Every structure is written in C-alpha cells, then in structure tokens.
Amino acid sequence: MRRLRTLTGAALLAVPLALAVAGPWLAGEPGERAFPFADDGLLGTDFVGRDVARQVLLGGRSVVVVAVSATLLAYLLGVPAGLLAAATRRRWVDELLMRPLDLALAVPSLLLLILLAATAPPGPLTLVGIVALIGLPEITRITRAAALPLAHGPAMEAMRLYRETWWRRGPGYVGTGIRRVLLADVGVRFIGAIYLVATASFLGIGVAPDAADWAVMVDRNRTGLFLQPWSVAVPAALIVCLAVGFNLVTDRMLHTPAVPSPAPPPAPATTGDHVHDALLQVRELAATTAGRTLVDGVSFSLRAGEILAVIGASGSGKTTTARALLGEATPGVTHTGTITLAGRPVTTASPPEPGTVGYVPQQPGAALHPVRRIGAVLHEVARHQAPGASRSTRGRTVATTLERVSLPTDRRFLRRFPHQISGGQQQRLVIAHALLAHAVLLIADEPTTGQDALTREAVAGELTKLARAGIAVILLSHDLHLVRAVADQILVLHRGAAVESGPAAEVLAVPRHRHTRQLLATPPARPPATVRPDRPLLRVTDLSAAHRDGGRRHEVLRDVNLAVAAGRCLAVVGRSGSGKTTLARCIAGLHPAHTGQVSLAGQRLAAHLDRRQPHELGAIQYVFQDARASFDPYRSVVDQIGRPARRLRDATPDRAHHTARHLLDRVGLAEHTATRRPDRLSGGELHRAALARALASEPRVLICDETTAGLDRVTRHGILTLLDELRRDLRLAVVVISHDRDVVAHLADHVVVLDDGVVVDSGPADALLHHADHPLTRALLYTGPATAPTPSNP
Structure with missing residues (x-):
C-alpha cells in the first residue's frame, strides 16, 4: 500500500x-484571440480570449520556478540560522537571532507581503526574495x-569531550537528526509558497496579472467558471497534483515500511479462577523480525488490583512485550498470539481505547508535553473524560488526583512546565494522567532507574496504593528491592521466552530456573580495601556551582572538596537533585558555571572544556548515565569508539581502528556487534x-554517572567487575555517581555524601557502608528498609 502511494x-x-x-x-x-470563455480549441478560451491549452503549457514554469526557488532560498537561510540559535551556548546570540524573527511572525503573511511589495521593485527575483523572507521565520x-x-544532549556532549569536528557534530549529527522534521515541513512550506506567488501576482509583483501562470489563471478565470470550466479546473488540478504529489513523495521518506501484525487466532479455552477473573489475558504472544525471535510464546494473566513484575536480562523481550500490550510494534516486527484487555482484543490494528492503559516510561519527561503547562494538560484530560462538567468540578477532580500521587495542588505548581519539576515528580505526573483517564492497567518501565533508596521506597508505596485502588500494574524492572x-506475581523472561x-514469594524464595537464580544471586562481596596514603591525582577545592532558572540563579553546589588517587575509586552518593551529576559535569568541564578549582596532578584545569588542551580533555573522560543517548544513532559504534584516539591523540585512521578493536576485546564486546548502529545493541552492550x-x-580519570542504571543484576555485575579491573590495571582514578549500594560496595574505596549541594558525610567506603553515623548516609546505604528521617527534599 505504501509503495502504491509513493508511485x-x-x-x-x-x-x-x-x-x-x-x-x-x-x-x-x-x-x-477569440471571444472570452468560448469553446474554441481543445480547452476553450480564457477571460481575454486566449487558448487555455497554450496558457496551461506556458503557465507552469513561473509557478514552479518561483515557488521552488523561494522555498529553497528560505531553507538555505533558515536552517543554518536555526542551527546556530540551537547550538550556541551564548544566550545573547540566540536572542539576537530569534527576537527579530518572532516580530516578523507576529505580522500576518499577507500584510507583510503587501508591505514588502510597496517598497520593492516588481520582478521575479523580487518575488522569490519576498516569499523566502516570509517563510524564513517559521x-x-x-x-x-x-x-x-x-x-545539548548526551551525544553532543560526548562529542565535545573528544573535540569532534564541527562537520560531524553539526551537519553529520544534528542535521541528520532533524531531516525528518524538515521533510515533513517542506511540503507545507512549498504549498504556502505557491499561494504567496499567486497572491503576489495579483498585487503586481513578479508575473503580470494577465500572464500565463497557473495561479493567475485560476484567479482571473473564476468569473467564467460556469461558461468555460476548463480554464479554471485544469490549472487548479495541476497545482493540486503538484502539492499532493510532493507530499506523498516526502511522506515516503519519513516512514520505514512496517510489517503489519496478522489477525490473531481465536483465544484458546482456559480454566482456573485466576484466568476467569483476569483483567488482562496474554496467550502465546510472539514477536519476530527478520528471521529473529524477540518474544517466544509468552502467556500470562493479571487481575485487577494485582502487580505483575516482569524481570529478565537486557534484551530478554520485556519492552517488546509491554509495547504489544499497548498495541504498538517496532517497524518490521510481526506479532502473533492473543491479547485481551477487559474483554476486548488488542492488536496493532486495534489498540486499547485511549486512557485504558497508562504507560510510565523509563524517562517520564518524554511522555509529557514539553511546551504546555502542567495544569492545562490535566484539565484537558479531565474535560475529555467529563465533557459536561464545570471548570470548578474539573478543578476538584484534578486536585484530588494530584493528592493521590503526592503532588502539590497549588497554582504555582500547575503553571510549571514539565522540565521545571524533578524526575520523580514527572513520573507521578504521568501516573496522574493515567488516573484522570480512568486507566485500568498501568505499565511502569524501570520506574526507579537512577533513584536513591528513599525515592525508591516512595515509588513502591505509590504502586501499592494504585493496586489497592483496583488498578492492575505491570512492573518492568531490574530493581529486585x-x-x-x-510484586504479587513474577514473570521471568530469558531470550524472549517465559522461563518461570x-x-x-515462591519465585523469590525458591527459584527453579537457572537464569532466575542468576538474576536473584547476591554479588560476591569485595574484600576490604587497604588504605594507602597515595597522592591525589584529581582534587576538587571549594567548588560551588549554580543553574539558571529563567532569570534566577539557583545554587546547587557549595564549597565541595574531594580528592581521589590513581587506581582508587570515589563514590558520590546522595538523594536525587542533591548536585551529584552537576559535580561530575563540573569536573569534566561540561558545566562551566562554577567557582573553585579542579586540579589534575597539581595542574589547575580550565572550567570550560573548550578552553582545555587536548591532553587535558583526554585525561578526564565521562561515561553518561544513558549510554544509548550518548551515541550518534547514525554512525556505527566501532567508528565512534575510535574517534577520541583520532581527535585527542592524533592517531591515524588505521591506528584508531586498531585501538577500537583492542578496547572492544578488552570490554568483552564482539567486533561484528560493534559494527552496527547503536539501536541494534542491547543496553549492556552499549554500556560496554x-x-x-x-x-x-x-x-587518567574516568567519571561514571549511574553507569549501571537500568541493567539487570547479571549484566550490572559484569560491568562493575570490568570497571574494577580497568581501574586497577590502568591505574585509573574513578569517580562513580550512584544510588546503588551494591555499586558502592563493589567499587568504592572512599565515599562522599551530598545533600542539597553540601558534603554532609565522607569517609572510607567500608566504614560508611557498615557503621555510618549520619542519618542520610544510613538511609542511602543501608540494605534494609529506610527508617531514618528524610533529611531534605531534593
């Protein structure tokens, strides 16, 4: 069908x-010339008696040439300006570029066309320039x-850390990333250009009012539409063909062909009270793509008010299964089997009714509207569910829902945008949307990734409350705590199949399958480290840093001091929002808005990484929390692994490739796997x-920001063991940002605890893990339930 549309x-x-x-x-x-609107010739005559067929043959060039030229010129000017405004880190440059264009957008295009027409000499070149200037601001x-x-994302920051060329960063990465948006826009922009060309012709700009031009023909001949319809219908049809054809061709460039899911076979007869009362029933669900099985015959059922935890290693099929429950499939993936939700079959062709299923993604901000205020969206959802309700009634409904998920209900909170609230609040806001829409099933994908122990406990309480309210919950998680x-029920997936x-209580106490035992196994304890009075390699002295929230300056770090020696590991822990990531970014030079000093081997480093020398950049490298987002999705992984050697060590292409192959072998990643693009690798492979x-x-210094977040226990243990080996063998000073006690216990020699940007506790890892005095340290690093009071709100 899509091929037919393209043709x-x-x-x-x-x-x-x-x-x-x-x-x-x-x-x-x-x-x-004959009489106006006569039947002479193939298509008759126009309003001044000319042959319509001849006018049609002559009239296309002016429309196409001017519209194409104006559209092309607008993009040649607008795209670089937009890229410069987006890429600049100087706010005044963005303001200088965008504010005049915003003023131009405030003026209607027709009025702007008239104003420009009054001051510009007529002619085709003038018309091209005017139409381009009108389209330029948008x-x-x-x-x-x-x-x-x-x-400003992780992939760009990773490239800045090894000083990638502007060509790869700009046209190569950002340009490729926005091409789909521009393709979607160019069709609309081209049609608008045709409209403006026609309008300008009537105002005496460009072509003459009686010239052979399709747009002019439609306007001037409409008075004789019923006398000679061909004089209007033919040029109008050609303009429509131009517009529709252009949009169909660009539409083909925007989509990857997808293999539709076949109609599901009849559901097999089932027995048992649990299945009989089930809200959700999944039978023999399978997902395949390109001869590879992603999900292999998974079956389960879930009643209202129950929590099902789906666990398994990275790449085991958890996310594919969850997407199938939403009626979604990755392009090229075929589903078979049956899914029934509240008695209604679910397929990619007939997804669940809107609002029936709530989905909390691993990054909840991606599910929220970035440019709409929180309250406006909540009221819209409430209005959709109760169209006849008054505004005050909707307001009470919204307030009640926010209270259920422990969010503020005041006007100040409702007027915020999603990016102005914390990750935990974003997560609860997504749940609030589901509650307002009367969802019967909630799917939570790694809801505690990158969260501290206290926040994880709060998430557990929220999920339990939802289940008590009668909502079925499916939890996709590697967080066994x-x-x-x-969890009421557990489903264990391994290579797409349900193995247990x-x-x-039964699965956790007596796991039957070998893979389940591996997932639940407690990692071996690391022997106590011997403390040596090594000279610090990395030292941070009196570091303070701030963020800007609009016109306000918000201080997030105050007078932080720390040091780490070669071959040693420092763990920085603290609640979400305590300033840990900002501290790591200051050390790497990614957050220059700080005071104090960062020194490497006694030499002070510039605050901004752009002012650091190549050898200084190479000496401190940063491993981002979201490994997938830190790679350019349009280039192979092995190519990106070799780039730091080329850019920072002046290695030849052959030498850089040799370095990449050696490092791939060192981290246990097959070279044929790394020749793929990042989307073809699992989470564990991308972390490696x-x-x-x-x-x-x-x-010489490696900064790891939650580098094991979202990984299963088996994969996480492999990454931690690898990190421990690397820092010992290469004498690396490692700074680990983590909420995970197991990570701290496995790697750290020394621990620093941050609270609200201030170091509140520090000391040897063994002492703080087992004999901490500070209540926050005990709450974060204690293995049991957090009983200490919450020190502060992040």
Missing part, C-alpha cells in the same frame, strides 16, 4: 513538473526547536561500548 505521488508530481519544463517548447506560436523556529535537544516490596512464573570509547583517549 501515485511520483506520477502526480511528474505531470506538472514535466509541463513546467517542456511546456514552453510544446506551446508553439500564439494564435488569434523555518528558523522549526529548525531551532528540532535541533535544540540534539545540540522494588520487586520484592510490591508464579507468586512472587561507552566504556571503550571513554578509554580510547587513554584517560
């Missing part, structure tokens, strides 16, 4: 383009909005690849 679009586009190119040579010499703004998250706290399932890339510059 249709190409055919529709070819006709007007062919006439625009070849028409003037086929038109011949003009004949004598193109610049769209480009800036699309490029902004890419230009959370699973033990909330049953009541949570991120480590290899950081090591390519031969660093």
Whole structure:
C-alpha cells in the first residue's frame, strides 16, 4: 500500500513538473484571440480570449520556478540560522537571532507581503526574495526547536569531550537528526509558497496579472467558471497534483515500511479462577523480525488490583512485550498470539481505547508535553473524560488526583512546565494522567532507574496504593528491592521466552530456573580495601556551582572538596537533585558555571572544556548515565569508539581502528556487534561500548554517572567487575555517581555524601557502608528498609 502511494505521488508530481519544463517548447506560436470563455480549441478560451491549452503549457514554469526557488532560498537561510540559535551556548546570540524573527511572525503573511511589495521593485527575483523572507521565520523556529535537544544532549556532549569536528557534530549529527522534521515541513512550506506567488501576482509583483501562470489563471478565470470550466479546473488540478504529489513523495521518506501484525487466532479455552477473573489475558504472544525471535510464546494473566513484575536480562523481550500490550510494534516486527484487555482484543490494528492503559516510561519527561503547562494538560484530560462538567468540578477532580500521587495542588505548581519539576515528580505526573483517564492497567518501565533508596521506597508505596485502588500494574524492572516490596506475581523472561512464573514469594524464595537464580544471586562481596596514603591525582577545592532558572540563579553546589588517587575509586552518593551529576559535569568541564578549582596532578584545569588542551580533555573522560543517548544513532559504534584516539591523540585512521578493536576485546564486546548502529545493541552492550570509547583517549580519570542504571543484576555485575579491573590495571582514578549500594560496595574505596549541594558525610567506603553515623548516609546505604528521617527534599 505504501509503495502504491509513493508511485501515485511520483506520477502526480511528474505531470506538472514535466509541463513546467517542456511546456514552453510544446506551446508553439500564439494564435488569434477569440471571444472570452468560448469553446474554441481543445480547452476553450480564457477571460481575454486566449487558448487555455497554450496558457496551461506556458503557465507552469513561473509557478514552479518561483515557488521552488523561494522555498529553497528560505531553507538555505533558515536552517543554518536555526542551527546556530540551537547550538550556541551564548544566550545573547540566540536572542539576537530569534527576537527579530518572532516580530516578523507576529505580522500576518499577507500584510507583510503587501508591505514588502510597496517598497520593492516588481520582478521575479523580487518575488522569490519576498516569499523566502516570509517563510524564513517559521523555518528558523522549526529548525531551532528540532535541533535544540540534539545540540545539548548526551551525544553532543560526548562529542565535545573528544573535540569532534564541527562537520560531524553539526551537519553529520544534528542535521541528520532533524531531516525528518524538515521533510515533513517542506511540503507545507512549498504549498504556502505557491499561494504567496499567486497572491503576489495579483498585487503586481513578479508575473503580470494577465500572464500565463497557473495561479493567475485560476484567479482571473473564476468569473467564467460556469461558461468555460476548463480554464479554471485544469490549472487548479495541476497545482493540486503538484502539492499532493510532493507530499506523498516526502511522506515516503519519513516512514520505514512496517510489517503489519496478522489477525490473531481465536483465544484458546482456559480454566482456573485466576484466568476467569483476569483483567488482562496474554496467550502465546510472539514477536519476530527478520528471521529473529524477540518474544517466544509468552502467556500470562493479571487481575485487577494485582502487580505483575516482569524481570529478565537486557534484551530478554520485556519492552517488546509491554509495547504489544499497548498495541504498538517496532517497524518490521510481526506479532502473533492473543491479547485481551477487559474483554476486548488488542492488536496493532486495534489498540486499547485511549486512557485504558497508562504507560510510565523509563524517562517520564518524554511522555509529557514539553511546551504546555502542567495544569492545562490535566484539565484537558479531565474535560475529555467529563465533557459536561464545570471548570470548578474539573478543578476538584484534578486536585484530588494530584493528592493521590503526592503532588502539590497549588497554582504555582500547575503553571510549571514539565522540565521545571524533578524526575520523580514527572513520573507521578504521568501516573496522574493515567488516573484522570480512568486507566485500568498501568505499565511502569524501570520506574526507579537512577533513584536513591528513599525515592525508591516512595515509588513502591505509590504502586501499592494504585493496586489497592483496583488498578492492575505491570512492573518492568531490574530493581529486585522494588520487586520484592510490591510484586504479587513474577514473570521471568530469558531470550524472549517465559522461563518461570508464579507468586512472587515462591519465585523469590525458591527459584527453579537457572537464569532466575542468576538474576536473584547476591554479588560476591569485595574484600576490604587497604588504605594507602597515595597522592591525589584529581582534587576538587571549594567548588560551588549554580543553574539558571529563567532569570534566577539557583545554587546547587557549595564549597565541595574531594580528592581521589590513581587506581582508587570515589563514590558520590546522595538523594536525587542533591548536585551529584552537576559535580561530575563540573569536573569534566561540561558545566562551566562554577567557582573553585579542579586540579589534575597539581595542574589547575580550565572550567570550560573548550578552553582545555587536548591532553587535558583526554585525561578526564565521562561515561553518561544513558549510554544509548550518548551515541550518534547514525554512525556505527566501532567508528565512534575510535574517534577520541583520532581527535585527542592524533592517531591515524588505521591506528584508531586498531585501538577500537583492542578496547572492544578488552570490554568483552564482539567486533561484528560493534559494527552496527547503536539501536541494534542491547543496553549492556552499549554500556560496554561507552566504556571503550571513554578509554580510547587513554584517560587518567574516568567519571561514571549511574553507569549501571537500568541493567539487570547479571549484566550490572559484569560491568562493575570490568570497571574494577580497568581501574586497577590502568591505574585509573574513578569517580562513580550512584544510588546503588551494591555499586558502592563493589567499587568504592572512599565515599562522599551530598545533600542539597553540601558534603554532609565522607569517609572510607567500608566504614560508611557498615557503621555510618549520619542519618542520610544510613538511609542511602543501608540494605534494609529506610527508617531514618528524610533529611531534605531534593
């Protein structure tokens, strides 16, 4: 079907383009004029008695040439301006570029066209310039909005750390990332250009009012539409073919062909009270793509008010199964089997009714509207559920729902945007949307990734409250502490197949399958470290840092001091929002807005990484929390692993490739796997690849920000063991940012505890893990339930 649409679009586009190119040579010499709107000739005559067929042959060139030229010029000017505004780290540059364009957007395009027409000499070049200037502000703004998250995301920051070329960062990464947005926009922009060309012709700009031009023909001949319809219908149809064909062709560039899921077979007969009362029933669910099985015959059922925990190693099929419950599938993936929710079958062709299923993604901010205020969206959801309710009634409903998920209900909170609240609040806000929509099933994907022990306990309480309210919950998690706290049932997946399932107490107490035992196994304790009075390699002295919230300056770090020697590991722990990541970014030079001093081997480093020398950049490397987001999705992983060696050590291409292969072998990643793009690798494989890339510059300090977050226990243990080996063998000074006690116990020699930007506790890891005095340290690093009071709110 999509191929047919593409061929249709190409055919529709070819006709007007062919006439625009070849028409003037086929038109011949003009004949004598006849009566207006007469039947003379193939298509009759126009409003001044000219042959309509000849006018059609002559009229395409001006429309196509001017519209294409104006659209192309607008993009040639607007895209670079938008990219510059998005990529700049100087606010005044962004303001200087965007504010004049915002003023131009405030003026209606027709009024702007009239104003420009009054001051510009007529002619085709003037028309091209005017139409381009009218489209320029919108193109610049769209480009800036699309490029902004890419230009300041983890992948761009990773490239800045090894001083990647501007060509790879700009056109190579950001340009490729926004091409789909621009393709979607160019069709609309082209049609708008045709409209403006026609309007300008009526105002005496460009072509003459009686010239052979399709747009002019439609306008001037409409008075005789019923006398000679061909004089209007033919040029109008050609303009429509031009527009529709162009959009169909660009639409083909925006989509990857997907293999539709076949209709599910009839559900098999089932027995048993649990199945009979089930809200959700899944039978023999399978997902395949390109000869590879992602999910293999998974079956389970879930009653209202129950919590099912789905656990398994990275790549075991958890997310694919969850997407199937939402009626979604990755392009190219085929589903078979049956899914029934509240008695209604669920397929990709008939997903659940809107609001029936709530989904809390691993990054909840991605599920929230970035440019709409929290309260406006909540009221809209409430209005959709109760169209006849008054505004005050909706307000009470919204307030009650926010109280259920422990969120503020005051006007100040409701007027915030999603990016102005913490990750935990974003997570609870997504749950509030589901409650307002009367969801019967909630799917939570790694809800405690990167969260501290106290926040994890709060999440467990919220999930339990939802289940008590009668909502079925499916929890996808590697956090076994959370699973033990909330799960009623457990489903264990391994390589797409369900290898074990049953009541949570039974599975946790007596796991039957070997893979389940591996997932639940407690990692071996590391022998106590011997403390040596080594000279610090990395030292941070009196470091303070701030963020800007609008026009306000918010201090997030105050007078932080720490040191770490070569071959040693320092763990920085604290509640979410305590300043840990900001501290790590200051050390790496990614957050220059700080005071104090960062020194490497006694030499003070510049605050901004752009002012550091290549050898200083190579000496301190950063491993991002979201390994997938830190890679360029359009280039192979092995190519990106070798880039730091080329950029920071001046290695030849062959030498850089040799370095990449050596590091891949060192981190246990097969070379044929790394030749793929990042989307083809699992989370564990990408974490290993991120480590290899950081090591390519031969660093002396390695900063790991929640580098094991979202990984299963088996994969996490492999990453931690690898890190421990690397820092011992290469004499690396490692700074680990983590909420995970197991990570601290496995790696750390020394621990620093942050609370609200201040160091409140520090000392040897063994002492703080087992004999901490500070209540926050005990709450964060104690293995049992957190009983200490919450020291502060992040």
